[in-house]
Amino acid sequence: MAESIMREISTSVTFxxxxxxxxxxxxxxxxxxxxxxxxxxATRSNDIEDYWLTPGDQxxxxxxxxxxxxxxxxxxxxxxxxxxxxxxxxxxxxxxxxIERLTQRLRAGWRVV
Numbered sequence: 001m002a003e004s005i006m007r008e009i010s011t012s013v014t015f016x017x018x019x020x021x022x023x024x025x026x027x028x029x030x031x032x033x034x035x036x037x038x039x040x041x042a043t044r045s046n047d048i049e050d051y052w053l054t055p056g057d058q059x060x061x062x063x064x065x066x067x068x069x070x071x072x073x074x075x076x077x078x079x080x081x082x083x084x085x086x087x088x089x090x091x092x093x094x095x096x097x098x099i100e101r102l103t104q105r106l107r108a109g110w111r112v113v
Contacts, residue, residue, distance in 0.1 A: 019038075019073055
């Protein structure tokens with residue numbers, strides 16, 4: 001019987017930003033931000049550009065950067081942060097899958113040439 005391994009597919013967190021608020025964020029690891037509701041003004045550390053994100057827009061955020069988000073207008077915005085899998089996690093998952101497949105073939109008595 002094959003052992004099941006639970007794996008992280010994605011992790012998302014949604015924040016509401018009210019009109020007139022400025023929300024400071026610190027990004028712990030690679031994350032994707034997606035905007036819903038109203039448009040969001042984003043200022044990033046180590047970036048001379050500011051970003052005006054309309055509903056549906058996405059922005060890939062770097063690990064350890066700082067971010068300031070605000071909304072203009074009279075409606076709140078909802079920003080969804082989705083944590084991206086790290087490269088080393090993807091590599092380990094790939095390697096683990098290959099080893100598991102090889103083990104299953106050997107246990108079944110089949111040899112591949």
